[in-house]
Amino acid sequence: MPECREVRGLLPQLVELSLAPEVERGVREHLATCADCRAALESEEPILGFALRLAETPGPADEEFVASVLGGVHQRRGERRVHHGPRRWLAAAAVVVAVLGGSLFLRSRLAPEAPARVAAVRAEHPTASEVALVEVEGEGVRLYQLSPAGSPEVQVALVIDPRLEL
Amino acid sequence: MSQEPTDRELAAAARSGDETAFAGLVRRHQAGVRRCAARILSDSEEARDIAQLAFVRAWENLAKYDPSWSFSTWLYRIATNLAIDVLRSRGSRERTHVAHLRLVGDTVAPSAPRQVAEHEVQRIFTELAEHLSPSQRTAFVLREVEGLSTAEVSRVLGCSEATVRNHVFQARAVLRRELAARYPEYMPKGRA
Numbered sequence: 001m002p003e004c005r006e007v008r009g010l011l012p013q014l015v016e017l018s019l020a021p022e023v024e025r026g027v028r029e030h031l032a033t034c035a036d037c038r039a040a041l042e043s044e045e046p047i048l049g050f051a052l053r054l055a056e057t058p059g060p061a062d063e064e065f066v067a068s069v070l071g072g073v074h075q076r077r078g079e080r081r082v083h084h085g086p087r088r089w090l091a092a093a094a095v096v097v098a099v100l101g102g103s104l105f106l107r108s109r110l111a112p113e114a115p116a117r118v119a120a121v122r123a124e125h126p127t128a129s130e131v132a133l134v135e136v137e138g139e140g141v142r143l144y145q146l147s148p149a150g151s152p153e154v155q156v157a158l159v160i161d162p163r164l165e166l
Numbered sequence: 167m168s169q170e171p172t173d174r175e176l177a178a179a180a181r182s183g184d185e186t187a188f189a190g191l192v193r194r195h196q197a198g199v200r201r202c203a204a205r206i207l208s209d210s211e212e213a214r215d216i217a218q219l220a221f222v223r224a225w226e227n228l229a230k231y232d233p234s235w236s237f238s239t240w241l242y243r244i245a246t247n248l249a250i251d252v253l254r255s256r257g258s259r260e261r262t263h264v265a266h267l268r269l270v271g272d273t274v275a276p277s278a279p280r281q282v283a284e285h286e287v288q289r290i291f292t293e294l295a296e297h298l299s300p301s302q303r304t305a306f307v308l309r310e311v312e313g314l315s316t317a318e319v320s321r322v323l324g325c326s327e328a329t330v331r332n333h334v335f336q337a338r339a340v341l342r343r344e345l346a347a348r349y350p351e352y353m354p355k356g357r358a
Contacts, residue, residue: 017331021315028313043354046345047338050352051310053287059201065214066192070185072222 002026007037015045032056093141093159100134100143173237181228188228192221195238198312199245205307206249206300208292216252220245235321242314243322246304253300290352294344298337305333306341 002010002023007030013019014027031038031052042049134143142160171179171187173194179187199220203213223244224231231240295303301323308319309330320327346353 017309017316017334021317024315025313039354045338045342046353047341048310050287050291050341050345051306054205054291054311055313057201057288059197059199059204060210060214061193061197061200065196065200065218066189069192069196069218069221069225070189072218073185073188073225076222076226 002030004030004034004037007031007034008040011037011041011044014041015048028052093143097143097159174233177228177231177233177237180225181231188225191224191237195241196221198238199241202242202307202312203245203249205291205311206246206304207252208295212252213249216248217245220248223248236318239314239318239321242308242312242318243324246308246322250300250304253303290345290349293348294341297340297344302333302337302340305330306337309334310338 007027010019010023010027014024019027031041032055038049038052041052144160171190173191176187176191176194180191196217200210200213200217203216203220204210207213207216220241224241227244231237295306298306305319305323308314308322309316314322316327316330319330323330323333
């Protein structure tokens with residue numbers, strides 16, 4: 001840390017903002033502990049003395065703040081899952097549906113009598129429409145295909161995350 | 167003896183999902199960021215919220231963090247941008263708020279002299295800084311109070327070093343004028 005005489009000689013440059021950062025750091029450290037040099041600075045530029053007094057106040061720091069920041073991070077992560085996760089699954093599922101639907105359609109046209117060989121499970125309580133349930137292993141989603149009775153063409157496909165099912 | 171990890175090391179770990187490393191960065195920088203935001207906003211509660219949001223934004227954008235920057239400069243940039251947005255959206259609310267602060271300052275019990283002195287300096291700065299533009303105010307706080315270099319402040323504010331110097335000199339002139347007019351007792355003899 002520089003001595004008083006050296007610091008006094010550097011004050012005009014401090015005021016002019018022309019000190020090298022490492023030199024300025026030393027001068028500031030000295031000013032924080034030397035009332036005489038600080039008084040000399042105040043007579044040169046009163047506002048800088050005022051700024052040094054402001055700088056003396058330590059900032060608040062507590063674990064509660066750290067916890068609230070991490071809580072905010074977790075919240076954002078959760079929001080991302082909700083907003084972005086399903087979109088990714090939907091994109092993947094849309095591809096699966098398109099391929100599956102296309103192949104079913106072609107099969108029905110080429111070999112209308114052949115039974116569908118998709119790993120499908122008939123719903124236990126089919127309504128007016130026929131419902132096919134397809135589990136996509138490893139993807140954590142189910143595809144429900146609804147089509148009018150008697151029609152092999154897929155009309156509607158629903159992609160459901162099993163965790164969201166009632 | 168184990169050495170404390172640097173900010174860049176903690177940031178790299180946090181980038182790969184290490185929350186403990188990120189908590190270390192928050193512990194290390196919370197005081198500076200909160201104090202800086204409080205100086206700019208003149209409101210410690212609002213500053214706390216802005217600082218919290220700045221850290222969460224930092225976490226979200228760690229992938230964009232360029233390690234050639236000091237982590238604290240990058241963090242100050244996020245926090246001051248948020249604080250400046252708040253300042254600009256305040257408009258006329260500021261005057262009412264400052265008047266309220268002045269009343270609060272006047273009624274502080276004189277039982278803790280140091281606290282009173284700190285509070286007094288902060289209160290006066292709050293009042294005088296009302297006359298600064300958001301850019302002047304932020305440049306002054308970062309350069310003169312927080313002690314960042316001119317180059318660091320230019321990175322934080324996204325402007326040239328010449329512009330930073332200009333903001334700081336203008337801020338000093340305004341503050342000096344207002345201090346002399348309102349609180350001549352704080353001016354050195356012969357300057358009031």
